[in-house]
Amino acid sequence: MITFATVSDLMPIIPELILTFVAILVLIVDLVGTQTKYRITAAVLSIFGLCIAIVAEIQLFGENYTGFFNTVVADEYSILFEIIYMITGIITIMISWHYIAENKMNFREYYALILFAIIGMMFMTSSTDLLLIFIGLEIMSISSYILVGMMRQSVKSNEAALKYLMLGAFSTGFLLYGISLLYGATASTKLPEIVSHLQEHGVFNNPLTGFGLALLVIGVGFKVAIVPFHMWTPDVYSGAPTPVTAFMSAAAKAAGFAMLIRIFLTGIPYAERWDNLMWLITVLTMTVGNVMALKQISIKRMLAYSSIAHAGYVMVAVVAGSEAAISGIIFYSLAYALMGVGAFGVLSIQSKGRTLETYDDFTGYASQGPKEQVMAFLMSIFMLSLLGLPLTAGFVGKFQIFYAALDAGWVWLTVIAAMNSVISLFYYLRVIVCMYMKDPLDSAVDGNEQPTFSSVFAISGLLGTAIAVLYLGVFPNRFVELAQLSVKTISF
């Protein structure tokens, strides 16, 4: 029987529709004129659209709408993740405006592309059909390929975009192949149907299903950059425009994990045979990320490696797989979105006409002027949160994940994760030591600069982020409860 989509099908995708509309509007504004005021309009419009979409999401919360033959669901789980992407998007846009102006990359499709990427992430999260998930993933990926190469005149940016595109295409092949194998074995692309088929027939009885699932996990593993599929991360992250790096490290990874959890919730990868494998991958991801981050001289690259380590911490929760662990992942994604974007955001703000990237650039940063002082303070908060100091969001996130892993009986994994977290102290604190406990190098420029409106805009965004990081650290319980609630109601 053929049925057609009705208006009620649109309910679960209202936020997506709003964002699509706004993104197209931004493109139209782009056509109108090239003066400064239109540039501001594009940024403000995008933020405005994201805010409306967040309000729409909040309205949908608890309603559990489904649509399009149950291929799109608006359960609490996906709504929470989608709000995380949009918050990341808002902060990214706030820091981007300044960066774009300073680096002469005045292409206003930039904002539209960020919105499109978010739309892709939302579909990755909220759909239960592998094809639709794949389409969401590609919308996100293609938008980010372009975003990475947005600094057209920069060789590094171009190189990063090309690398990302090549390897992304490579991984997409794996993903799609996995989906097609699964389809061949189960005659469906819908997760619930695949699950019931596999429960009936087992995973490893038919090599096609096992192969398909493995390839699927590998494809997603590339997006969230787990070892050994992480090789692209440092190059792409350090080559991309800094706000784009911030956006990718936080939102794109969160989306990848949201998708990974949905696949894993089918329960299949928890076959015993997977356990040791996932364990090994998790340990490798944490350790490689942290050890490599230790020896970096560029803070941007250090943060890139540290984002691999953070993906490793999230993987600890994926391995644990309990409800507490998944709610931990949701919280951690939010926490990392805030502190990661915050840290990259500080890097994206120029000081006296210089782009700051290495530890040397940050030497004596705190004593170079009032703006630098504020920035150094914000950076310290983000670093302390990233290293997991109590009373910050990062600590709560790590605590939840480690606790869940311990509770699920993964004692050694937790111990290794805790030791990794100790290693990370050295490179995060080094940033603070550089900023506060050293005199500026001779090359540092003296003199004052007039703060531009765009830099004030960016700094206020970062200030809000820092406050959110502290708030989540001191009063985490409401969000923890929300995350736990959403896990309980997760549906296919």
Added chain:
Amino acid sequence: MHQIWLIPAFPLIGCILNGLFGKFFGKRFVSFVGPLAVGFAFLHSLVLFFTMLNTKGHALHETLYTWMETGSLHLSMGFQVDQLSGLFLLIITGVGFLIHVYSIGYMHEEEGYYRYFSYLNLFVFFMLLLVLGDNFMVLFVGWEGVGLCSYLLIGYYFEKKSAADACKKAFIVNRIGDFGFLSAAMLIFITFGTLSFDRVNEAAPDLLVPGGILATLITLFLFLGATGKSAQIPLYVWLPDAMEGPTPVSALIHAATMVTSGLYMLARLSHLFVLAPATMNLIAIIGALTALMAATIAITQTDIKRVLAYSTVSQLGYMFLAMGVGAFGVGIFHVMTHAFFKALLFLCSGAVIHSLHHEQDMQKMGGLKNKLPVTYLTMLIGTIAIAGIPPFAGFFSKDEILWKTWSASHPILWLMGFLTAILTSFYMFRLIFLTFHGESRVDPHTAKHIHESPVSMLAPLAVLAVLSIFGGFFGVPHVLHFLPNGIELYFEGFYAEVPVGHGSVIAEIVLMVMSVAAALIPVWIAWKLYAGNLDQVNKWKAQFKIPYALSWNKYYIDEIYDAAIIQPMKKCSTIVLWKWIDVGIIDRIVHLSGDLARVSGGMLRGLQNGILQQYALIFAMGTVGILWYLFFLPY
């Protein structure tokens, strides 16, 4: 509700005000807000302390809010004021307030005055959280927080390389301690399913086998944490170097408060510790060893702050000795008296350093008695107190520790403590005589400018001097009983009971006379050696070369650690990480991928380097590995 939260809130507000606005509102504003914030906290602590005393036996509890609830784990921002935390509150806020006031004068000319006060307030905030928390979580927040503030303040004079190094050392050593603490917390959570102190203390006798492996393991890890924070063997090495920070910081953090947090934790979990006699013995032995060793180092040091630093390590050893023999209350009593006289001594040494324009070498002091009369008098009081000469504070607490050690039948540990007492009296009076007596060795240029410190610095000295004189009367030993033993009554029923042997009254009196003699005789020796000219000392130095060199060089412990741990680790990382992994494995992969890329032709040749192929290769190898593992590994 008692509004316990207000106590830490005051210093936090002070920290924020000073940090945000201090720079714009100037020094007067900062020197007003900083001490006042701690002063308010002190007043509120006093109120709560007496409220707590009136409800004898009932701790004041207050849950601010639920911090987090996950599964069976319920963590709250819970505070409690009981006998233990009440006493610590008064020490932290009271001594803290005095040191804040002192800092106004001492730090007046420093750059970043507001930053200093902001850090100091923040430190007090975290320290208060540490002692107020009613579960491990809040304790841990404070534990990490005070550590952070301590690094920030050690590295305050960051332009000095030694300060930066000291900061790094403190950081690394403390991480080892934190590892112990976290492991213990994890084990406790697995065993007890809770992180609340009360519930752990209550359930400990039921859930743990006395002397069993688990009890021993948990307490050993906790003790490792304590040795890190409280500077005991083998992790004491950071504390002497921490003296690179400003002197008031040394007084507050590295003498009176933070370094006692390890002891606080031990006392807090006394019911757990008594279940592990092996750990208790170890604590006592480590404590006595640390006390003796640090004292033997202190007798040759010439940097006035270093002498005091080693003296702190030594006194902390006494406290651990007391805990180890099960005399928790006595240990905490010594924490209190030590906070008074050691803070006083540090502040006095700060006053000396201040008036000599940052000269810390005692060989370049001497004869300051007349020029700095108030400092001299107060420092003399502090010295008499620490040397254990009755009726000053140190006598009562130290003598009680020695007596408890003896009566718990640990004669060897007692002997070590007794020797330490002799050495303590000697090196402290050596310090006094070198600094204030004899001929002036101050360089003539500085000598002209020597002046007594401002009132803001002298007033705290006077208050602390009074406390150092009378602070001991809270714990008068039983044999003397001209006053009831306040400390014992105060802590009645609070700690776990330890079967303590009771020595005879005669023995107690004999030992007491001996410790008074042990305090007095070295004064005379030090006077002979150091008050006049130093010929005799120099002769002896030449005669006893080896022991002198050992003590002067701190038994070469830093060098031994460097040779035994740091260098091998460096070598190991060079050989293993660089030679094997980097060169051996990664390079080979790179070469392999290069070959492969050449073989596979010009597919990606247009790119500027060969790395992309390598990435794809590793990706593919990972995939193959995973698939091989899943499907072809026999399972």
